[in-house]
Amino acid sequence: MGRRWSEVEVGETLPGLVLEMTATRVVAGALATRDFMPVHHDRDYANSQGAPDIFMNILSDNAYCSRFLTDWAGKEAIIRSLAIRLGVPSFANSELTWQGHVVAVWTEEDDPTEGWVEVALVATNDLGDHVTGVARLTLPR
Amino acid sequence: MEDFDGQIQALVGREVGTGEAPDPVNQPMIRHWAAAFEDGNPVYVDEAAAAASRHGAIVAPPLMLQTWTMATPKITGMAERGGSPVETDGPGFMAVFEEAGFTGTLAVNSEFEIDRYLHLGEIVTSSTTIEAVSEQKQTRLGAGHFLTWVTEYVDQDGEPVGRQRFRILKFRPEGVA
Structure with a gap:
């Protein structure tokens, strides 16, 4: 079970992920990643720092990217790298949308069972690009 | 400013932090x-x-790597510490930037490499080293320096399991003397 590398094509679009980034999601993500910086759970504190609301922490960005990738690639996928550029903040009560597509597929000579996939991804909200990045994962051929 | 440039370039290669997971995976x-x-x-x-x-x-979820070694917070006194979740002993390596007026911080990039997935019971430790400090650049936020560090994660046998390269901009907020 799970996706195989031979089924993946360059240009393939990953199923989009749209989430209402509620305050609950922001706080749940921050605490599940053990990030207790108050800008991620305390609205009064965030306001005092000039932010209109609490906002997502970076560990949660990585987590959602990982989920976005394996929602599509399945349980046999192995994520090898994830490089993201951080853009506009993701404040509580904004909608965040992940999109991605396959930009490359290849195999490596010294590994007869594994196939590589490179995915370009972006998470956007009403302010612009929150996260843009590139991930590499492998699947059984 | 030559003195300042010398000080920030001296950061390159310096280990600036270590982490030990308080609990196994x-x-x-x-x-x-x-x-x-x-x-x-x-x-x-x-x-x-x-x-x-x-x-x-x-x-374990591969991108959970950083979570294992996050410091256990000390809730009491967090407000008095300016929102810092942990107690720190003295000024950190960023003090040199703060003192020169580069008080703003903006996270720019996070780049994870995953060598292998972790299983239950494994113990993660980390060490963080400054990899690069840029010369002064003019950005839309103000003048600043890009600072890149690499956190290397190892298992209970000291074998690498992954690493995170993290880049921030330390900038002098515009309109501030």
């Missing part, structure tokens, strides 16, 4: 993580599904 924290992000990948929480997969057993 464990199912409760993984379950908490998977629930928070509504990640339905069964290899994180379902023993039978994980056993039937090529992982052979439950694995």
